[in-house]
Amino acid sequence: MKLTLKIWRQKNSQTKGELKTYPIDGVEGDMSFLEMLDVLNEGLINKGEEPVVFDHDCREGICGSCSLQINGEPHGPDRLVTTCQLHMRMFNDGDTIVIEPFRAKAFPVIKDLVVDRSAFDRIQQAGGYISVNTSGNTIDANTIPVNKHDADESFNAATCIGCGACVAACKNASAMLFTSAKVSQFALLPQGRIEATERVLNMVAQMDKEGFGNCSNTGACEIECPKGISLENIARMNREYLSASLKG
Amino acid sequence: MAILSSSIARKVAMALSGLFLVFFLAQHFTINITSVIDPDTFNSWSHFMGHNILVQFVLQPVLIFGVVFHFIMGIILEIRNNNARQISYKSFKGHKNSTWASRNMIISGAVILAFLGLHFYDFWFPEIVHKYVESNPLDATRYYPELVHKFESPIRTGLYCLAFVLLALHLWHGFSSSFQSMGWSNKYSRGLRAFTQFYAIFIPLGFIFIALYLHFNQIH
Numbered sequence: 001m002k003l004t005l006k007i008w009r010q011k012n013s014q015t016k017g018e019l020k021t022y023p024i025d026g027v028e029g030d031m032s033f034l035e036m037l038d039v040l041n042e043g044l045i046n047k048g049e050e051p052v053v054f055d056h057d058c059r060e061g062i063c064g065s066c067s068l069q070i071n072g073e074p075h076g077p078d079r080l081v082t083t084c085q086l087h088m089r090m091f092n093d094g095d096t097i098v099i100e101p102f103r104a105k106a107f108p109v110i111k112d113l114v115v116d117r118s119a120f121d122r123i124q125q126a127g128g129y130i131s132v133n134t135s136g137n138t139i140d141a142n143t144i145p146v147n148k149h150d151a152d153e154s155f156n157a158a159t160c161i162g163c164g165a166c167v168a169a170c171k172n173a174s175a176m177l178f179t180s181a182k183v184s185q186f187a188l189l190p191q192g193r194i195e196a197t198e199r200v201l202n203m204v205a206q207m208d209k210e211g212f213g214n215c216s217n218t219g220a221c222e223i224e225c226p227k228g229i230s231l232e233n234i235a236r237m238n239r240e241y242l243s244a245s246l247k248g
Numbered sequence: 249m250a251i252l253s254s255s256i257a258r259k260v261a262m263a264l265s266g267l268f269l270v271f272f273l274a275q276h277f278t279i280n281i282t283s284v285i286d287p288d289t290f291n292s293w294s295h296f297m298g299h300n301i302l303v304q305f306v307l308q309p310v311l312i313f314g315v316v317f318h319f320i321m322g323i324i325l326e327i328r329n330n331n332a333r334q335i336s337y338k339s340f341k342g343h344k345n346s347t348w349a350s351r352n353m354i355i356s357g358a359v360i361l362a363f364l365g366l367h368f369y370d371f372w373f374p375e376i377v378h379k380y381v382e383s384n385p386l387d388a389t390r391y392y393p394e395l396v397h398k399f400e401s402p403i404r405t406g407l408y409c410l411a412f413v414l415l416a417l418h419l420w421h422g423f424s425s426s427f428q429s430m431g432w433s434n435k436y437s438r439g440l441r442a443f444t445q446f447y448a449i450f451i452p453l454g455f456i457f458i459a460l461y462l463h464f465n466q467i468h
Binding site: 006008019069071072073077098100103104105106169171172173174176204205207208211212213214215216217218219220223224231232234235236237238239240241242245 | 325335336345351429430432433
Protein backbone atom coordinates (compact mmCIF):
# COMPACT_ATOMS: atom_id res chain seq x y z
CA MET A 1 0.00 0.00 0.00
CA LYS A 2 1.30 3.48 -0.92
CA LEU A 3 0.45 6.31 1.43
CA THR A 4 1.16 9.99 1.85
CA LEU A 5 1.83 11.01 5.42
CA LYS A 6 1.47 14.58 6.59
CA ILE A 7 3.26 14.65 9.93
CA TRP A 8 3.60 17.47 12.44
CA ARG A 9 7.30 18.29 12.89
CA GLN A 10 8.38 20.59 15.69
CA LYS A 11 11.91 20.87 17.08
CA ASN A 12 10.91 21.73 20.64
CA SER A 13 8.31 23.50 22.73
CA GLN A 14 9.80 26.92 21.93
CA THR A 15 9.68 26.66 18.13
CA LYS A 16 6.77 26.67 15.73
CA GLY A 17 5.89 23.42 14.04
CA GLU A 18 4.46 22.55 10.66
CA LEU A 19 3.07 19.62 8.72
CA LYS A 20 5.66 17.92 6.50
CA THR A 21 4.79 15.48 3.76
CA TYR A 22 6.36 12.02 3.56
CA PRO A 23 5.44 9.48 0.89
CA ILE A 24 5.71 5.87 2.10
CA ASP A 25 5.55 2.62 0.16
CA GLY A 26 5.30 -1.05 1.08
CA VAL A 27 2.87 -0.61 3.95
CA GLU A 28 0.97 -3.82 4.73
CA GLY A 29 -2.52 -4.04 6.16
CA ASP A 30 -1.37 -6.25 9.04
CA MET A 31 1.10 -3.63 10.25
CA SER A 32 0.17 -1.59 13.27
CA PHE A 33 0.21 2.18 12.88
CA LEU A 34 3.37 2.39 15.00
CA GLU A 35 5.08 -0.27 12.88
CA MET A 36 4.27 1.85 9.84
CA LEU A 37 5.94 4.81 11.57
CA ASP A 38 8.91 2.56 12.41
CA VAL A 39 9.26 1.80 8.67
CA LEU A 40 9.09 5.51 7.89
CA ASN A 41 11.75 6.30 10.50
CA GLU A 42 14.03 3.54 9.27
CA GLY A 43 13.88 5.12 5.81
CA LEU A 44 14.52 8.60 7.22
CA ILE A 45 17.52 7.39 9.24
CA ASN A 46 18.95 5.59 6.19
CA LYS A 47 18.66 8.87 4.26
CA GLY A 48 20.41 10.74 7.07
CA GLU A 49 17.28 12.64 8.07
CA GLU A 50 15.97 13.10 11.57
CA PRO A 51 13.36 10.46 12.46
CA VAL A 52 9.86 11.44 13.59
CA VAL A 53 9.65 11.42 17.39
CA PHE A 54 6.58 9.74 18.87
CA ASP A 55 5.68 8.21 22.23
CA HIS A 56 5.28 4.46 22.61
CA ASP A 57 5.95 1.82 25.21
CA CYS A 58 3.92 -1.38 25.69
CA ARG A 59 2.45 -1.53 22.17
CA GLU A 60 -0.44 -3.60 23.48
CA GLY A 61 -2.96 -0.93 24.45
CA ILE A 62 -2.17 -0.74 28.15
CA CYS A 63 0.32 2.04 28.80
CA GLY A 64 -1.47 4.91 27.05
CA SER A 65 1.76 6.34 25.63
CA CYS A 66 1.06 6.15 21.90
CA SER A 67 -1.22 9.16 21.70
CA LEU A 68 -1.56 10.50 18.18
CA GLN A 69 -4.24 12.52 16.44
CA ILE A 70 -4.73 10.59 13.18
CA ASN A 71 -6.86 12.10 10.44
CA GLY A 72 -8.60 14.34 12.94
CA GLU A 73 -9.36 11.68 15.55
CA PRO A 74 -7.42 10.57 18.62
CA HIS A 75 -6.00 7.08 18.00
CA GLY A 76 -7.36 7.17 14.45
CA PRO A 77 -10.58 6.02 12.78
CA ASP A 78 -11.02 2.69 14.63
CA ARG A 79 -12.96 2.50 17.91
CA LEU A 80 -11.85 1.19 21.33
CA VAL A 81 -8.22 0.86 20.28
CA THR A 82 -5.07 2.81 20.98
CA THR A 83 -2.75 3.93 18.19
CA CYS A 84 -0.52 0.89 18.71
CA GLN A 85 -3.54 -1.39 18.17
CA LEU A 86 -4.67 0.48 15.07
CA HIS A 87 -4.00 -1.57 11.96
CA MET A 88 -3.11 -0.17 8.57
CA ARG A 89 -5.96 -2.18 7.04
CA MET A 90 -8.17 0.68 8.25
CA PHE A 91 -6.66 2.76 5.43
CA ASN A 92 -6.70 2.40 1.67
CA ASP A 93 -3.96 2.49 -0.93
CA GLY A 94 -3.28 6.08 -1.96
CA ASP A 95 -4.71 7.61 1.23
CA THR A 96 -3.27 10.75 2.79
CA ILE A 97 -2.95 10.48 6.56
CA VAL A 98 -2.56 13.58 8.73
CA ILE A 99 -0.72 12.85 11.98
CA GLU A 100 -0.64 15.48 14.72
CA PRO A 101 0.15 15.57 18.43
CA PHE A 102 -2.72 15.80 20.92
CA ARG A 103 -3.53 19.50 21.18
CA ALA A 104 -4.22 21.24 24.47
CA LYS A 105 -2.68 24.14 26.35
CA ALA A 106 -2.15 21.70 29.22
CA PHE A 107 -0.36 19.24 26.87
CA PRO A 108 2.54 21.29 25.44
CA VAL A 109 4.43 19.72 22.55
CA ILE A 110 7.89 18.51 23.58
CA LYS A 111 9.02 17.44 20.11
CA ASP A 112 7.22 16.39 16.92
CA LEU A 113 4.34 14.17 18.07
CA VAL A 114 5.33 13.90 21.74
CA VAL A 115 3.40 15.99 24.25
CA ASP A 116 3.94 16.55 27.96
CA ARG A 117 1.02 14.88 29.73
CA SER A 118 2.36 15.40 33.26
CA ALA A 119 -0.77 17.51 33.94
CA PHE A 120 -2.57 14.15 34.30
CA ASP A 121 0.05 13.01 36.83
CA ARG A 122 -0.52 16.14 38.90
CA ILE A 123 -4.30 15.63 38.84
CA GLN A 124 -3.75 12.07 40.01
CA GLN A 125 -1.36 13.20 42.73
CA ALA A 126 -3.95 15.70 43.98
CA GLY A 127 -6.20 12.88 45.20
CA GLY A 128 -6.25 9.83 42.97
CA TYR A 129 -5.26 7.43 45.75
CA ILE A 130 -6.42 6.04 49.08
CA SER A 131 -4.42 6.29 52.30
CA VAL A 132 -3.88 2.87 53.84
CA ASN A 133 -1.97 2.04 56.99
CA THR A 134 0.70 -0.38 55.78
CA SER A 135 2.57 -0.65 59.06
CA GLY A 136 1.35 -4.14 59.81
CA ASN A 137 -2.33 -3.46 60.46
CA THR A 138 -3.48 -3.59 56.85
CA ILE A 139 -6.96 -5.05 56.44
CA ASP A 140 -7.40 -7.50 53.59
CA ALA A 141 -9.50 -5.72 50.95
CA ASN A 142 -11.44 -8.94 50.35
CA THR A 143 -12.94 -8.81 53.87
CA ILE A 144 -14.85 -5.61 52.97
CA PRO A 145 -18.07 -6.48 51.11
CA VAL A 146 -18.61 -4.48 47.90
CA ASN A 147 -21.80 -4.44 45.85
CA LYS A 148 -21.19 -6.28 42.55
CA HIS A 149 -22.55 -3.41 40.43
CA ASP A 150 -20.34 -0.87 42.22
CA ALA A 151 -17.32 -3.15 41.93
CA ASP A 152 -17.89 -3.52 38.19
CA GLU A 153 -18.43 0.21 37.69
CA SER A 154 -15.31 0.97 39.69
CA PHE A 155 -13.29 -1.51 37.67
CA ASN A 156 -14.61 -0.05 34.42
CA ALA A 157 -13.52 3.44 35.53
CA ALA A 158 -10.13 2.05 36.59
CA THR A 159 -9.45 0.82 33.06
CA CYS A 160 -8.66 4.42 32.06
CA ILE A 161 -5.05 4.39 30.88
CA GLY A 162 -4.63 8.18 30.97
CA CYS A 163 -3.74 8.41 27.29
CA GLY A 164 -5.35 11.85 26.90
CA ALA A 165 -7.65 10.94 23.99
CA CYS A 166 -10.55 12.51 25.88
CA VAL A 167 -8.73 15.84 26.01
CA ALA A 168 -7.68 15.53 22.37
CA ALA A 169 -11.20 14.71 21.18
CA CYS A 170 -12.96 17.39 23.18
CA LYS A 171 -13.51 20.65 21.35
CA ASN A 172 -12.80 22.37 24.68
CA ALA A 173 -9.73 20.25 25.56
CA SER A 174 -11.52 19.21 28.73
CA ALA A 175 -10.02 16.59 31.04
CA MET A 176 -13.33 15.78 32.73
CA LEU A 177 -13.54 12.18 31.49
CA PHE A 178 -10.06 11.34 32.77
CA THR A 179 -10.54 13.09 36.10
CA SER A 180 -14.01 11.63 36.58
CA ALA A 181 -12.74 8.11 35.90
CA LYS A 182 -10.08 8.55 38.57
CA VAL A 183 -12.61 10.02 41.01
CA SER A 184 -15.18 7.31 40.26
CA GLN A 185 -12.93 4.30 40.69
CA PHE A 186 -12.47 5.26 44.36
CA ALA A 187 -15.84 6.91 45.01
CA LEU A 188 -17.62 3.63 44.25
CA LEU A 189 -15.67 1.61 46.80
CA PRO A 190 -15.94 1.72 50.61
CA GLN A 191 -12.18 2.17 50.86
CA GLY A 192 -12.42 5.30 48.74
CA ARG A 193 -15.32 6.94 50.59
CA ILE A 194 -13.16 8.01 53.56
CA GLU A 195 -11.26 10.63 51.54
CA ALA A 196 -14.00 11.20 48.93
CA THR A 197 -14.69 14.83 49.84
CA GLU A 198 -11.08 16.05 49.72
CA ARG A 199 -10.34 13.87 46.70
CA VAL A 200 -12.94 15.33 44.35
CA LEU A 201 -12.37 18.92 45.48
CA ASN A 202 -8.59 18.65 45.12
CA MET A 203 -8.60 16.78 41.82
CA VAL A 204 -11.08 19.19 40.20
CA ALA A 205 -9.12 22.18 41.54
CA GLN A 206 -5.92 20.73 40.03
CA MET A 207 -7.69 19.99 36.75
CA ASP A 208 -8.83 23.63 36.54
CA LYS A 209 -5.37 24.87 37.53
CA GLU A 210 -3.78 22.94 34.66
CA GLY A 211 -5.83 24.96 32.15
CA PHE A 212 -8.12 22.29 30.72
CA GLY A 213 -11.45 23.49 29.30
CA ASN A 214 -14.96 22.90 30.61
CA CYS A 215 -17.02 19.88 29.70
CA SER A 216 -19.90 20.78 27.39
CA ASN A 217 -21.26 17.23 27.23
CA THR A 218 -20.68 16.69 23.51
CA GLY A 219 -19.81 13.07 24.26
CA ALA A 220 -16.82 13.07 21.88
CA CYS A 221 -14.52 11.86 24.68
CA GLU A 222 -16.62 8.76 25.32
CA ILE A 223 -16.68 7.86 21.61
CA GLU A 224 -12.93 8.30 21.16
CA CYS A 225 -11.80 6.75 24.46
CA PRO A 226 -9.87 3.57 23.64
CA LYS A 227 -11.13 2.01 26.88
CA GLY A 228 -14.77 3.04 26.51
CA ILE A 229 -14.89 5.11 29.71
CA SER A 230 -18.49 6.22 30.11
CA LEU A 231 -19.87 9.75 30.44
CA GLU A 232 -21.69 8.47 33.53
CA ASN A 233 -18.41 8.98 35.34
CA ILE A 234 -18.61 12.72 34.62
CA ALA A 235 -22.13 12.85 36.05
CA ARG A 236 -20.89 10.94 39.10
CA MET A 237 -17.98 13.35 39.57
CA ASN A 238 -20.34 16.33 39.27
CA ARG A 239 -22.53 14.77 41.99
CA GLU A 240 -19.51 14.08 44.16
CA TYR A 241 -18.26 17.61 43.66
CA LEU A 242 -21.58 19.28 44.47
CA SER A 243 -22.04 17.10 47.54
CA ALA A 244 -18.45 17.82 48.68
CA SER A 245 -18.91 21.57 48.11
CA LEU A 246 -22.08 21.62 50.20
CA LYS A 247 -20.28 19.78 53.00
CA GLY A 248 -17.71 22.57 52.85
CA MET B 249 -17.60 33.25 45.48
CA ALA B 250 -14.76 30.75 45.17
CA ILE B 251 -17.21 28.06 44.14
CA LEU B 252 -18.00 29.94 40.90
CA SER B 253 -14.34 29.79 39.88
CA SER B 254 -14.59 26.01 39.57
CA SER B 255 -15.38 24.52 36.16
CA ILE B 256 -18.08 22.23 37.57
CA ALA B 257 -19.76 25.03 39.53
CA ARG B 258 -19.85 27.18 36.40
CA LYS B 259 -21.46 24.36 34.47
CA VAL B 260 -24.05 23.83 37.20
CA ALA B 261 -24.81 27.57 37.20
CA MET B 262 -25.22 27.37 33.42
CA ALA B 263 -27.49 24.35 33.77
CA LEU B 264 -29.70 25.90 36.45
CA SER B 265 -30.15 29.16 34.55
CA GLY B 266 -30.86 27.13 31.40
CA LEU B 267 -33.51 25.03 33.16
CA PHE B 268 -35.14 28.19 34.46
CA LEU B 269 -35.32 29.53 30.89
CA VAL B 270 -36.70 26.19 29.65
CA PHE B 271 -39.47 26.47 32.25
CA PHE B 272 -40.17 30.05 31.17
CA LEU B 273 -40.33 28.97 27.53
CA ALA B 274 -43.08 26.44 28.34
CA GLN B 275 -45.06 29.15 30.11
CA HIS B 276 -44.55 31.59 27.21
CA PHE B 277 -45.67 28.94 24.72
CA THR B 278 -48.78 28.11 26.76
CA ILE B 279 -49.91 31.73 26.60
CA ASN B 280 -48.98 32.21 22.93
CA ILE B 281 -50.83 29.12 21.71
CA THR B 282 -54.07 30.64 23.00
CA SER B 283 -53.70 33.28 20.26
CA VAL B 284 -54.44 30.50 17.77
CA ILE B 285 -57.16 28.82 19.84
CA ASP B 286 -59.04 31.76 21.35
CA PRO B 287 -57.95 35.42 20.93
CA ASP B 288 -60.05 36.51 23.93
CA THR B 289 -58.17 34.14 26.23
CA PHE B 290 -54.90 35.41 24.76
CA ASN B 291 -55.97 38.99 25.48
CA SER B 292 -56.98 38.30 29.07
CA TRP B 293 -53.83 36.28 29.88
CA SER B 294 -51.61 38.90 28.25
CA HIS B 295 -53.36 41.64 30.19
CA PHE B 296 -52.82 39.71 33.40
CA MET B 297 -49.11 39.17 32.65
CA GLY B 298 -48.71 42.82 31.66
CA HIS B 299 -50.29 44.29 34.79
CA ASN B 300 -49.79 41.83 37.62
CA ILE B 301 -47.41 43.39 40.14
CA LEU B 302 -45.72 40.07 41.01
CA VAL B 303 -45.14 39.26 37.32
CA GLN B 304 -44.01 42.77 36.37
CA PHE B 305 -41.78 43.68 39.29
CA VAL B 306 -40.55 40.33 40.63
CA LEU B 307 -40.72 37.61 37.97
CA GLN B 308 -39.80 39.83 35.01
CA PRO B 309 -36.58 41.16 36.59
CA VAL B 310 -35.70 37.59 37.65
CA LEU B 311 -36.26 36.44 34.07
CA ILE B 312 -34.10 39.22 32.62
CA PHE B 313 -31.40 38.40 35.16
CA GLY B 314 -31.64 34.72 34.15
CA VAL B 315 -31.19 35.54 30.46
CA VAL B 316 -28.27 37.91 31.08
CA PHE B 317 -26.62 35.46 33.51
CA HIS B 318 -26.98 32.55 31.06
CA PHE B 319 -25.52 34.67 28.26
CA ILE B 320 -22.57 36.02 30.27
CA MET B 321 -21.74 32.61 31.75
CA GLY B 322 -21.88 31.13 28.23
CA ILE B 323 -19.37 33.71 27.00
CA ILE B 324 -17.08 33.11 29.99
CA LEU B 325 -17.13 29.35 29.38
CA GLU B 326 -16.53 29.82 25.65
CA ILE B 327 -13.51 32.07 26.24
CA ARG B 328 -12.06 29.63 28.76
CA ASN B 329 -12.68 26.69 26.44
CA ASN B 330 -11.05 28.42 23.47
CA ASN B 331 -8.09 29.27 25.65
CA ALA B 332 -7.64 25.60 26.57
CA ARG B 333 -6.55 24.81 22.99
CA GLN B 334 -4.52 27.66 21.62
CA ILE B 335 -3.17 25.80 18.58
CA SER B 336 -5.90 24.26 16.47
CA TYR B 337 -5.71 20.91 14.74
CA LYS B 338 -5.03 20.95 11.02
CA SER B 339 -7.49 18.08 10.78
CA PHE B 340 -10.33 17.74 13.31
CA LYS B 341 -13.31 15.47 12.68
CA GLY B 342 -15.69 16.56 15.40
CA HIS B 343 -18.66 15.43 13.32
CA LYS B 344 -17.58 11.79 13.72
CA ASN B 345 -18.03 11.77 17.46
CA SER B 346 -20.54 14.49 18.36
CA THR B 347 -23.58 16.34 17.04
CA TRP B 348 -23.48 19.78 15.39
CA ALA B 349 -25.85 21.08 18.06
CA SER B 350 -23.54 20.02 20.90
CA ARG B 351 -20.45 21.53 19.31
CA ASN B 352 -22.05 24.84 18.36
CA MET B 353 -24.07 25.95 21.37
CA ILE B 354 -22.36 29.34 21.18
CA ILE B 355 -23.62 29.84 17.60
CA SER B 356 -27.21 28.77 18.33
CA GLY B 357 -27.04 30.82 21.54
CA ALA B 358 -25.82 33.92 19.67
CA VAL B 359 -28.66 33.60 17.14
CA ILE B 360 -31.19 33.26 19.97
CA LEU B 361 -29.69 36.32 21.65
CA ALA B 362 -29.98 38.32 18.42
CA PHE B 363 -33.56 37.10 18.13
CA LEU B 364 -34.24 38.28 21.69
CA GLY B 365 -33.07 41.75 20.60
CA LEU B 366 -35.61 41.69 17.77
CA HIS B 367 -38.29 40.26 20.06
CA PHE B 368 -37.73 43.00 22.65
CA TYR B 369 -37.81 45.62 19.87
CA ASP B 370 -41.08 44.18 18.58
CA PHE B 371 -42.96 43.61 21.82
CA TRP B 372 -41.22 44.50 25.07
CA PHE B 373 -40.08 48.07 24.33
CA PRO B 374 -43.41 49.12 22.72
CA GLU B 375 -45.19 47.63 25.75
CA ILE B 376 -43.00 49.61 28.18
CA VAL B 377 -43.58 52.81 26.15
CA HIS B 378 -47.33 52.13 25.97
CA LYS B 379 -47.69 51.57 29.71
CA TYR B 380 -45.11 53.76 31.38
CA VAL B 381 -44.10 56.51 28.89
CA GLU B 382 -47.36 57.29 27.12
CA SER B 383 -49.42 56.19 30.16
CA ASN B 384 -52.26 54.96 27.96
CA PRO B 385 -55.49 53.82 29.62
CA LEU B 386 -55.93 50.11 30.30
CA ASP B 387 -57.16 48.16 27.30
CA ALA B 388 -57.42 44.40 27.67
CA THR B 389 -58.35 43.90 24.00
CA ARG B 390 -55.28 45.39 22.33
CA TYR B 391 -52.88 42.43 22.62
CA TYR B 392 -54.20 40.12 19.89
CA PRO B 393 -54.44 42.83 17.17
CA GLU B 394 -50.91 44.01 18.04
CA LEU B 395 -49.63 40.43 17.78
CA VAL B 396 -51.33 39.84 14.43
CA HIS B 397 -50.01 43.15 13.12
CA LYS B 398 -46.42 42.13 13.93
CA PHE B 399 -46.69 38.96 11.86
CA GLU B 400 -47.90 40.73 8.73
CA SER B 401 -44.31 41.01 7.55
CA PRO B 402 -43.00 37.85 5.82
CA ILE B 403 -39.43 38.89 6.68
CA ARG B 404 -40.18 39.13 10.38
CA THR B 405 -42.10 35.85 10.28
CA GLY B 406 -39.16 34.21 8.48
CA LEU B 407 -36.65 35.56 11.00
CA TYR B 408 -38.77 34.28 13.88
CA CYS B 409 -39.01 30.82 12.29
CA LEU B 410 -35.25 30.71 11.67
CA ALA B 411 -34.59 31.66 15.31
CA PHE B 412 -36.95 28.90 16.47
CA VAL B 413 -35.01 26.33 14.43
CA LEU B 414 -31.81 27.44 16.19
CA LEU B 415 -33.72 27.35 19.49
CA ALA B 416 -34.61 23.72 18.78
CA LEU B 417 -30.94 22.87 18.18
CA HIS B 418 -29.93 24.73 21.36
CA LEU B 419 -32.54 22.89 23.40
CA TRP B 420 -31.77 19.53 21.77
CA HIS B 421 -28.36 19.54 23.40
CA GLY B 422 -28.73 22.01 26.23
CA PHE B 423 -31.83 20.65 27.99
CA SER B 424 -30.54 17.10 28.45
CA SER B 425 -26.99 18.32 28.99
CA SER B 426 -28.08 20.42 31.97
CA PHE B 427 -29.07 17.27 33.86
CA GLN B 428 -25.69 15.66 33.14
CA SER B 429 -23.96 18.82 34.42
CA MET B 430 -25.89 18.54 37.67
CA GLY B 431 -24.86 14.92 38.08
CA TRP B 432 -28.13 13.28 37.04
CA SER B 433 -27.38 9.76 35.88
CA ASN B 434 -29.65 6.87 36.84
CA LYS B 435 -32.23 4.44 35.47
CA TYR B 436 -34.51 7.33 34.50
CA SER B 437 -31.84 9.06 32.37
CA ARG B 438 -32.98 7.55 29.06
CA GLY B 439 -36.59 8.52 29.68
CA LEU B 440 -35.55 12.01 30.70
CA ARG B 441 -33.43 12.37 27.58
CA ALA B 442 -36.37 11.31 25.43
CA PHE B 443 -38.55 13.93 27.16
CA THR B 444 -35.96 16.69 26.68
CA GLN B 445 -35.65 15.84 22.98
CA PHE B 446 -39.43 15.83 22.58
CA TYR B 447 -39.55 19.23 24.29
CA ALA B 448 -36.73 20.53 22.06
CA ILE B 449 -38.78 19.72 18.96
CA PHE B 450 -42.31 20.34 20.22
CA ILE B 451 -41.94 23.83 21.71
CA PRO B 452 -39.99 25.50 18.85
CA LEU B 453 -42.23 23.75 16.30
CA GLY B 454 -45.22 25.12 18.20
CA PHE B 455 -43.79 28.64 18.07
CA ILE B 456 -43.16 28.23 14.32
CA PHE B 457 -46.76 27.09 13.89
CA ILE B 458 -48.06 30.14 15.77
CA ALA B 459 -45.91 32.54 13.69
CA LEU B 460 -46.96 30.95 10.39
CA TYR B 461 -50.63 30.73 11.45
CA LEU B 462 -50.73 34.42 12.36
CA HIS B 463 -48.95 35.36 9.14
CA PHE B 464 -51.04 33.31 6.70
CA ASN B 465 -54.32 33.70 8.57
CA GLN B 466 -54.41 37.43 8.01
CA ILE B 467 -53.44 37.17 4.34
CA HIS B 468 -56.51 35.09 3.64
